[in-house]
Each structure stands twice: as C-alpha cells, then as structure tokens.
Amino acid sequence: MMQIWNSIIWIWQVIRMWNIMKSQNYQTRGDNLVIYGFLIVLIFPFLGLLMDGDGSIFGDLNGGMYLLLASPMFPFAATILSLIVVARICGWDSTDKTINYEIMAGHSKAEVYFGRVCSALIWTIGGSFAAMVLPVAVISLICGFGNSMPLGDVALHTGIFLAVVFRMSCEYILLTFLLRNCYAAMLLGYTFTAFGMVGVMIYTDITGVELTVETALVNMGQLFNFGNYQIKNIGGEEIQVFNLSLEPSIISSTVLVSLLVGIICLLVGYVFFSRRDMR
Amino acid sequence: MSEVIIDVNGLEKQYMKQKVVKNVSFRIRQGMICGLIGPNGAGKTTIMKMLGGLVLPTNGEITIYGEKDEKGLAKARSRMSFMIETPYAKDKMTARENLEKQRIQKGVPDKKRVDEVLSIVGLSDTGKKHVGNFSLGMRQRLGIANALLAKPEIMVLDEPTNGLDPEGIVKIRELLLKLNREEHITILISSHILSELSLLCTDYIFVHHGNIIQALSAEELHKQCKEYYHIHTNNDAVALAILQEKIGVSEYEVEADGSIRLYEQLDNTTEVSRILYENGIIPVELHVNDANLEQYYMDMAGD
Structure with missing residues (x-):
C-alpha cells in the first residue's frame, strides 16, 4: 500500500516537474538572448568556410566538405550556446527571484532543480545537434553529401559530441546554481573555459611541456580534428576520404567520463540548491 | 471552532549567531484574516518565508493541512499562495507573459484565468508594457494577481498595500474581504499600516525582536483598545458598588488586580470622581485610557 502511495506521489511530482519544464520552455522561446545565442551558433561554423582561403570552396561545397571545414567551430559554438542557455534557464529566475514562486507554489526543490536541468539539457543538446545537422542537411539536399566523410562515422562523432555537450552543460549548470546569477554564471563560465584553453596553451609555450587537460572543450576539439585522410578513386574521381574512425577505448572513455562528470556535477548542484535558503 | 490549517510550533531561525525568529508558535484557523504586526526586522517576513518553504527553519515544526514532512508540506503549499517582499517578476516580460508563465508552472489549466486576475487587479490594459516599467503599485497589483491565479485556499501576503x-x-482591502467572505479564503497578512489592518483582520499576532508578544482576536483587541476610565481606589469593590447604585453603571470590567475599567460615563468623569470622594473612597489611580491599535502596539512593544 505504501509503495502504491509512493508511486502516486512520484507520478504527481513528475507531472509537476513537467509543468516547470513547460514554463521554462515558454520563457526561453521568447528570450532574445537565447535567440541570439542560436544565431551565433548557426553562423559560427560558417566562419570556418570563410576562413578557407579565397572562398573557392563554395564551388565544390557539399555536406561533407561543409562538415570538414566548419567542424573546428562546433566546439566553440556549442560552448557559447551551452553558456547562454544554461545561464538563462538555471540562473535568470534566481537573479530576479521569480524561482521563489515555484517553491511557494508547492514544487519541491527536486522538481524545481531537475525541471530546469532537463529543460536546459534539451535546449543545449538539441540546439547543438540542430546547429550541426541543419546546415549539413540543407547543403546535402542541395549539393549532396559527397564521399569525403563516411556517414556512419559522422553519426558516431555526432553522438559522442553530444555526450560531451551534456558534460559541458552539466558543468555550467553546477556553476550557475552555485552562483545563483545568470550574468555572473555567463561571465565566470566563459572565463573558466577561455582560461582553461588559453592557460594550457601559454603553459605549453612557456614551459615546453605539453599539458593535456581533458576539459569538455578539449574533448570536442579532439572529436573534430579530421587530420587523417586517404586519396581514393571514387567514380573516376580522386577524392580525399577522411578517416574518422575512433579507437573503441576513446569512444568509451569519452562517453563514460562525460556521463560521469555530468552526473556528479548535477548531483553536487542539487545538494547545494536543496540545502540553501532561497534568496 | 473552525479547523486549524496552519500550526506553527516552536519555530526558530538562526543566521550565524543571530536568532531572528525565536520560539514562535501560533495557529491559523479556517476563515481567519490574521494580521501579523511588527516593526521592520521583527521577523515577520522570515516567518512567512519559512511557511512558504523559501527558508529552512533551524528548529520547530510547521504543519499545514495536517502535513509536516517536506513532501507533504510541498503538497499543502499547492493550496496556498504567497506574496512576500516586493513581488518578483520578469522585467523584460509583460504582465500577461509573467502570469502566463506562472499559470503554466502552477498547472492551472484554464488559460482565461490570466485575463480574469488581471481584470480583478486592474492591470488588463497594460498591453505590451514591460513590468520593468511598472510603478511599485502596479508591481504590487501584479503580485496580488499572481497570488490569485491558482484560486488558493490560503493567502499569505507580506505588506500587499505597500x-x-x-x-x-x-x-x-475590499477584494480581500470579499475573497474571505465569499470564497472562504483564509488570509495571513502583514502590514505597517495598523489602521488598515484594523479594518480587515479578525485576529492579530504581534511580533517583536523575533518573538510573538501577543496573539489575540479582534474582539479581544478591541476591548483592550476601547476607551475606558481606569479606576483604582483604596477599596475597588465598594467603589464599584457605589457607582452601580448611584449612577447605574453596567459597562465595566474588573481587572485581575481588582481595579475597574469603566466603558461608560467617559464624558462624565468629574461626576464619577465626585461620587467616589463623597462616599469616602480614596482614589489611587483615575485616568482615561484612549489607546488605539497603534498606541496599543507601541505600549506593548515598549514593554
């Protein structure tokens, strides 16, 4: 009997968490900052194309070539999107205290926290996926995908990339809930990410020691480092075919670490959120 | 007697070394309009925040609709609404958008409810004006609209007329009275405008330095604040008998120490004094007490 009652309570809480997700969705859809974030994410990868010399690539452009040239920008685009979306969904309501209404309306802190977490992850992962796939799909429809990039491997890289986006988003979620301010979260999140990258480069330059710090951004960069290729004759044409294969150990370790770090960040964030008084 | 819906027992809140709420206990019954009165920093808002789940108590127990544990309290709060401090709102959204967001998160199915509450508080014609451009009064009204959105059974309002x-x-005031009378909504309200509360409340809780110094009904308070002639003599019992015989007094009270509170003959105090004196009664204290609610509170808080 107790188990049935607990199940009913659990279902009621899930429904109520779903209400929080819907309200966040309503708010985020009209949020100009998030809209700008998406526009940046869509435009950023095209910069990769423009950086390719004289722009002659546009004559030979297909889905695969776009992916090859734009992919170094995907990590940065995903970082910016995650920063903005997470800060807005998880921090904006804390900044102006409207999050308090949800507690006062009878939502448990778990509903409030995980409702926002789910909403943020859907927007960041879905948004990163859309930003990657939509241009590729559109260009492929017009110009074809080409033979440079094995499609199956592209799908695998995308899947692993989204796992790393999950990790990065969770790190920003933790930061945002600790700071309880969306603007501070954006600033510090950007600072940590930039310093993480630049700091490593400076350290390597100064000391000559290659420092490998497996941040989410570094992982993403590794996934889109398409250096290996072979020249193959396909349909009478010599084409560069890139080798996207990944060692199984890299796949598993990247995914596992991403999931583990992500879950730890979420749990730590929840502990802080549930035990602190609301402002 | 009506059902107890909020039962607070030994509630305390401590920040670092400072206790801001100390051993507070009170009950709110169904149908009450209870005024929470106290100066700035007395602990009123902290008490309301603890009721709302925003602040975790250091000690003590809160029971709402019979629920004591966290899950039960969360469920009970879904039957309540709160407006604490300056109403929070998204400055970049309109009044309608703010309420629509709240309607969704509260799970209110009727989309027309937003327009209804905007109409009740007089914000229907704000159109596309962002809340960031609202006056304080408009923000207060938006807060009240939000509090009405889910048709609560209890409203907890922190200085709603600010x-x-x-x-x-x-x-x-008329809206709150109407909600209480027609829809049987129980209200816990704090305010600095004591005269305003006196037109509204059925019960009062006085808070000072984190303690409840008194809790009483409006009727009891009215008696305390009612103008009266305080008479204390060398023989109060005889004095009373003389006054009853000579001038037929009937509206009086005998206090615990035997002194007399006379609620009539207030325009005739000289005559009262003369009658007592002529009958050999020696007055010890004779004065008119004209305390109103504010004076009553000031006297109590000063003690």
Whole structure:
C-alpha cells in the first residue's frame, strides 16, 4: 500500500516537474538572448568556410566538405550556446527571484532543480545537434553529401559530441546554481573555459611541456580534428576520404567520463540548491 | 471552532549567531484574516518565508493541512499562495507573459484565468508594457494577481498595500474581504499600516525582536483598545458598588488586580470622581485610557 502511495506521489511530482519544464520552455522561446545565442551558433561554423582561403570552396561545397571545414567551430559554438542557455534557464529566475514562486507554489526543490536541468539539457543538446545537422542537411539536399566523410562515422562523432555537450552543460549548470546569477554564471563560465584553453596553451609555450587537460572543450576539439585522410578513386574521381574512425577505448572513455562528470556535477548542484535558503 | 490549517510550533531561525525568529508558535484557523504586526526586522517576513518553504527553519515544526514532512508540506503549499517582499517578476516580460508563465508552472489549466486576475487587479490594459516599467503599485497589483491565479485556499501576503495609493488600498482591502467572505479564503497578512489592518483582520499576532508578544482576536483587541476610565481606589469593590447604585453603571470590567475599567460615563468623569470622594473612597489611580491599535502596539512593544 505504501509503495502504491509512493508511486502516486512520484507520478504527481513528475507531472509537476513537467509543468516547470513547460514554463521554462515558454520563457526561453521568447528570450532574445537565447535567440541570439542560436544565431551565433548557426553562423559560427560558417566562419570556418570563410576562413578557407579565397572562398573557392563554395564551388565544390557539399555536406561533407561543409562538415570538414566548419567542424573546428562546433566546439566553440556549442560552448557559447551551452553558456547562454544554461545561464538563462538555471540562473535568470534566481537573479530576479521569480524561482521563489515555484517553491511557494508547492514544487519541491527536486522538481524545481531537475525541471530546469532537463529543460536546459534539451535546449543545449538539441540546439547543438540542430546547429550541426541543419546546415549539413540543407547543403546535402542541395549539393549532396559527397564521399569525403563516411556517414556512419559522422553519426558516431555526432553522438559522442553530444555526450560531451551534456558534460559541458552539466558543468555550467553546477556553476550557475552555485552562483545563483545568470550574468555572473555567463561571465565566470566563459572565463573558466577561455582560461582553461588559453592557460594550457601559454603553459605549453612557456614551459615546453605539453599539458593535456581533458576539459569538455578539449574533448570536442579532439572529436573534430579530421587530420587523417586517404586519396581514393571514387567514380573516376580522386577524392580525399577522411578517416574518422575512433579507437573503441576513446569512444568509451569519452562517453563514460562525460556521463560521469555530468552526473556528479548535477548531483553536487542539487545538494547545494536543496540545502540553501532561497534568496 | 473552525479547523486549524496552519500550526506553527516552536519555530526558530538562526543566521550565524543571530536568532531572528525565536520560539514562535501560533495557529491559523479556517476563515481567519490574521494580521501579523511588527516593526521592520521583527521577523515577520522570515516567518512567512519559512511557511512558504523559501527558508529552512533551524528548529520547530510547521504543519499545514495536517502535513509536516517536506513532501507533504510541498503538497499543502499547492493550496496556498504567497506574496512576500516586493513581488518578483520578469522585467523584460509583460504582465500577461509573467502570469502566463506562472499559470503554466502552477498547472492551472484554464488559460482565461490570466485575463480574469488581471481584470480583478486592474492591470488588463497594460498591453505590451514591460513590468520593468511598472510603478511599485502596479508591481504590487501584479503580485496580488499572481497570488490569485491558482484560486488558493490560503493567502499569505507580506505588506500587499505597500506602494498603493489610497484608492488602491481600499480596493485591495475590499477584494480581500470579499475573497474571505465569499470564497472562504483564509488570509495571513502583514502590514505597517495598523489602521488598515484594523479594518480587515479578525485576529492579530504581534511580533517583536523575533518573538510573538501577543496573539489575540479582534474582539479581544478591541476591548483592550476601547476607551475606558481606569479606576483604582483604596477599596475597588465598594467603589464599584457605589457607582452601580448611584449612577447605574453596567459597562465595566474588573481587572485581575481588582481595579475597574469603566466603558461608560467617559464624558462624565468629574461626576464619577465626585461620587467616589463623597462616599469616602480614596482614589489611587483615575485616568482615561484612549489607546488605539497603534498606541496599543507601541505600549506593548515598549514593554
């Protein structure tokens, strides 16, 4: 009997968490900052194309070539999107205290926290996926995908990339809930990410020691480092075919670490959120 | 007696070394309009925040609709609404958008409810104006609209008339009275405008330095504040008998120490004094007490 009652309570809480997700969705859809974030994410990868010399690539452009040239920008685009979306969904309501209404309306802190977490992850992962796939799909429809990039491997890289986006988003979620301010979260999140990258480069330059710090951004960069290729004759044409294969150990370790770090960040964030008084 | 819906027992809140709420206990019954009165920093808002789940108590127990544990309290709060401090709102959204967001998160199915509550508080014609451009009074009204959105059974309001013009104050008072009488909504309200509360409340809780110094009904308070002639003599029992015989007094009370509170003959105190003196009664204390609610509170808080 107790188990049935607990199940009913659990279902009621899930429904109520779903209400929080819907309200966040309503708010985020009209949020100009998030809209700008998406526009940046869509435009950023095209910069990769423009950086390719004289722009002659546009004559030979297909889905695969776009992916090859734009992919170094995907990590940065995903970082910016995650920063903005997470800060807005998880921090904006804390900044102006409207999050308090949800507690006062009878939502448990778990509903409030995980409702926002789910909403943020859907927007960041879905948004990163859309930003990657939509241009590729559109260009492929017009110009074809080409033979440079094995499609199956592209799908695998995308899947692993989204796992790393999950990790990065969770790190920003933790930061945002600790700071309880969306603007501070954006600033510090950007600072940590930039310093993480630049700091490593400076350290390597100064000391000559290659420092490998497996941040989410570094992982993403590794996934889109398409250096290996072979020249193959396909349909009478010599084409560069890139080798996207990944060692199984890299796949598993990247995914596992991403999931583990992500879950730890979420749990730590929840502990802080549930035990602190609301402002 | 009506059902107890909020039962607070030994509630305390400590920040670092400072206790801001100390061993507070009170009960709110169904149908009450209870005024929470106290100066700034007395602990009123902290008490309301603990009721709302925003602040975790250091000690003590809160029971709402019989629920004591966290899950139960969360469920009970879904039957309540709160407006604490300056109403929170998204400055970059309109009034309608703010309420629509709240309607969704509260799970209110009727989309027309947003327009209904905007109409009740007089914000229907704000259109595309962002809340960031609202006056304080408009924000207060938006907060009240939000509090009405889910048709609560209990409303907890922290200074809801703050920033409103006199007409607005009257409208809110009439609205709250109407909600209490017609829809049987129980209200816990704090305010600095004591005269305003005296027109509204059925019960009062006085808070000072984190303690409840008194809790009483409006009737009891009215008696305390009612103008009376305080008579204390060398023989109060005889004095009373003389007054009853000579001038037929009937509206009086005998206090615990035997002294007399006379609620009549207030325009005739000289005559009362003369009658007592002529009958050999020696007055010890004779004075008219004209305390109103504010004076009553000041006297109590001063103690």
